[in-house]
Amino acid sequence: MYEYSREVYYYETDQMAVVHHSNYIRWLEEARTRYFAEVGLPYEVTESLGILSPIIGLEIEFKAFGRFGDRFTVKLCMPKYTGVRFDIEFIIVNQNNDTLAQGKSHHAFVSSKTYRPVSLAKAQPHLHQGMLGCIEAGGYE
Amino acid sequence: MYEYSREVYYYETDQMAVVHHSNYIRWLEEARTRYFAEVGLPYEVTESLGILSPIIGLEIEFKAFGRFGDRFTVKLCMPKYTGVRFDIEFIIVNQNNDTLAQGKSHHAFVSSKTYRPVSLAKAQPHLHQGMLGCIEAGGYE
Amino acid sequence: MYEYSREVYYYETDQMAVVHHSNYIRWLEEARTRYFAEVGLPYEVTESLGILSPIIGLEIEFKAFGRFGDRFTVKLCMPKYTGVRFDIEFIIVNQNNDTLAQGKSHHAFVSSKTYRPVSLAKAQPHLHQGMLGCIEAGGYE
Amino acid sequence: MYEYSREVYYYETDQMAVVHHSNYIRWLEEARTRYFAEVGLPYEVTESLGILSPIIGLEIEFKAFGRFGDRFTVKLCMPKYTGVRFDIEFIIVNQNNDTLAQGKSHHAFVSSKTYRPVSLAKAQPHLHQGMLGCIEAGGYE
Numbered sequence: 001m002y003e004y005s006r007e008v009y010y011y012e013t014d015q016m017a018v019v020h021h022s023n024y025i026r027w028l029e030e031a032r033t034r035y036f037a038e039v040g041l042p043y044e045v046t047e048s049l050g051i052l053s054p055i056i057g058l059e060i061e062f063k064a065f066g067r068f069g070d071r072f073t074v075k076l077c078m079p080k081y082t083g084v085r086f087d088i089e090f091i092i093v094n095q096n097n098d099t100l101a102q103g104k105s106h107h108a109f110v111s112s113k114t115y116r117p118v119s120l121a122k123a124q125p126h127l128h129q130g131m132l133g134c135i136e137a138g139g140y141e
Numbered sequence: 142m143y144e145y146s147r148e149v150y151y152y153e154t155d156q157m158a159v160v161h162h163s164n165y166i167r168w169l170e171e172a173r174t175r176y177f178a179e180v181g182l183p184y185e186v187t188e189s190l191g192i193l194s195p196i197i198g199l200e201i202e203f204k205a206f207g208r209f210g211d212r213f214t215v216k217l218c219m220p221k222y223t224g225v226r227f228d229i230e231f232i233i234v235n236q237n238n239d240t241l242a243q244g245k246s247h248h249a250f251v252s253s254k255t256y257r258p259v260s261l262a263k264a265q266p267h268l269h270q271g272m273l274g275c276i277e278a279g280g281y282e
Numbered sequence: 283m284y285e286y287s288r289e290v291y292y293y294e295t296d297q298m299a300v301v302h303h304s305n306y307i308r309w310l311e312e313a314r315t316r317y318f319a320e321v322g323l324p325y326e327v328t329e330s331l332g333i334l335s336p337i338i339g340l341e342i343e344f345k346a347f348g349r350f351g352d353r354f355t356v357k358l359c360m361p362k363y364t365g366v367r368f369d370i371e372f373i374i375v376n377q378n379n380d381t382l383a384q385g386k387s388h389h390a391f392v393s394s395k396t397y398r399p400v401s402l403a404k405a406q407p408h409l410h411q412g413m414l415g416c417i418e419a420g421g422y423e
Numbered sequence: 424m425y426e427y428s429r430e431v432y433y434y435e436t437d438q439m440a441v442v443h444h445s446n447y448i449r450w451l452e453e454a455r456t457r458y459f460a461e462v463g464l465p466y467e468v469t470e471s472l473g474i475l476s477p478i479i480g481l482e483i484e485f486k487a488f489g490r491f492g493d494r495f496t497v498k499l500c501m502p503k504y505t506g507v508r509f510d511i512e513f514i515i516v517n518q519n520n521d522t523l524a525q526g527k528s529h530h531a532f533v534s535s536k537t538y539r540p541v542s543l544a545k546a547q548p549h550l551h552q553g554m555l556g557c558i559e560a561g562g563y564e
Contacts, residue, residue: 006429009449009452009453009456010296010297010452010453010456010466011296011302011304011449011452013296013297014292014293014295014296014297015292015295015296015297015298015299015300015350016193016195016253016297017297018195018256018297020293021166021195021196022163022164022166022167022170022293023163025162025163025166026163026432026434029163029432029433029434030432030433033432033433043433043491044491044492052157054157054159054162054203054206055162055203056202056203056204057200057201057202057203058199058200058201058203059198059199059200059201060198060199061197061198062195062196062197062198062199063197065195065256068297068466068467069467112157115159115206147288150308150311150312150315151311151312151315151325151437151438152308152311152437152443152445154437154438155433155434155436155437155438156433156436156437156438156439156440156441156491157438158438159438161434163434167291167293170291170292170293171291171292174291174292184292184350185350185351209325209326209438210326298475298477298535300477300538303448303477303478303481304445304446304448304449304452305445307444307445307448308445311445334439336439336441336444336485336488337444337485338484338485338486339482339483339484339485340444340481340482340483340485341480341481341482341483342480342481342482343479343480344477344478344479344480344481345479347477347538394439397441397488
């Protein structure tokens with residue numbers, strides 16, 4: 001399980017005086033970016049090889065409000081990777097360990113030229129091995 | 142079925158040269174805001190009565206990339222309303238009628254003071270009647 | 283003078299219950315994009331010719347708060363164009379004609395490959411002529 | 424001089440493959456928030472006392488493009504404070520010490536109820552003393 005944490009920014013709040021829910025989607029991306037960088041598969045490398053990994057699906061439950069002054073932590077893992085697609089399971093908690101949100105996102109590898117699916121297993125065996133090594137069961141729910 | 146449409150803004154793109162997926166979440170809110178205003182249940186009225194309607198869940202599939210230069214349309218309906226919660230079913234298409242995203246979001250009514258669930262049926266029977274009148278089956282999938 | 287108008291989105295507010303000031307910067311871009319599209323110089327065309335027009339400077343005064351429920355109008359004109367750079371003068375008002383913000387932004391033409399300055403006059407004489415035809419004195423202040 | 428630093432997020436880029444300029448405005452707010460927290464004048468305290476400090480003006484020069492993969496640093500100081508208003512002078516650099524942007528922002532204290540100007544000197548002498556202690560000449564230019 002990987003953990004990514006930072007403080008809530010003022011501009012992430014809305015007039016309900018809580019974090020606007022669209023920012024949770026952005027926090028998840030921040031966390032994935034750091035995660036893949038730390039396991040040796042940074043976006044910059046993948047993109048320089050002509051491979052993008054867009055999100056293709058998301059299920060998320062919003063459980064409690066985040067607020068300015070909070071420090072959130074995204075906990076994530078990759079329970080599934082097929083060579084073409086992968087899933088990320090996540091939970092977002094605040095400094096009191098209240099669950100703000102949890103769920104799962106789905107991602108695919110596509111060519112940065114054609115935007116069509118790419119088998120990482122075939123196109124970049126080295127990165128494929130790296131991905132295989134990261135598979136880890138979730139179990140936040 | 143309600144339709145909301147506008148052009149993609151430049152700042153909504155990312156370096157993949159497509160719309161960043163977090164903006165779809167924002168477009169859905171834009172569409173819901175207009176929808177509820179047009180059926181006579183504007184956020185301003187609800188909030189002035191001390192009632193908020195935060196999102197509590199979302200399932201979304203990202204099917205194709207949106208791009209700068211596109212004009213998107215959010216089509217939505219409210220297939221379910223219980224007096225306390227409601228669902229919104231949606232599809233987002235571009236000017237060529239390509240599906241960019243589709244899914245369902247879940248919402249609840251909460252007090253703007255306590256952030257706890259509120260029964261609109263009890264708290265605001267008039268708004269409750271309005272909501273009942275909007276229930277409409279989806280069937281985008 | 284060109285006018286661009288739309289409603290404030292909910293997600294553009296912050297916990298001060300007013301529009302977060304960073305969104306004014308985005309509204310200005312929305313307005314410029316529409317403006318240049320309507321005078322026949324759309325970003326898509328310019329970018330397809332390998333020319334970008336980044337902002338290189340901005341002076342803005344924030345005069346009053348925008349709010350959810352407001353409809354804002356950006357009024358702008360291009361008082362100066364040198365073949366390499368141009369200025370945009372702007373004022374943002376709400377539906378009551380209260381000034382929300384006003385100021386001036388500065389822009390340059392650069393190559394999308396090298397990110398270095400480009401003379402539109404030399405590189406694209408046709409677009410240059412179009413720009414010349416748009417010069418218009420401001421005078422909002 | 425105070426320094427605030429973090430990595431660029433993917434979603435902060437646009438299709439020019441550089442950081443969208445509106446995010447610089449947000450970075451400046453992040454930096455001010457941390458700055459005032461660290462000198463003992465956190466927004467939460469000020470807001471809980473019914474005092475907001477909105478931005479009332481900004482002059483900024485955009486000098487170079489920020490990119491995904493960069494780590495930026497905002498360096499700021501408060502060269503002027505009058506009891507009612509204050510200025511922040513800033514420069515934003517990347518990891519190579521290239522200047523991305525620089526300028527000055529202007530802020531006022533207002534009541535969170537009336538949104539009208541407030542003299543911090545009168546309303547909150549203790550915070551006023553804290554502000555006085557932070558005045559520091561700039562000189563980035």
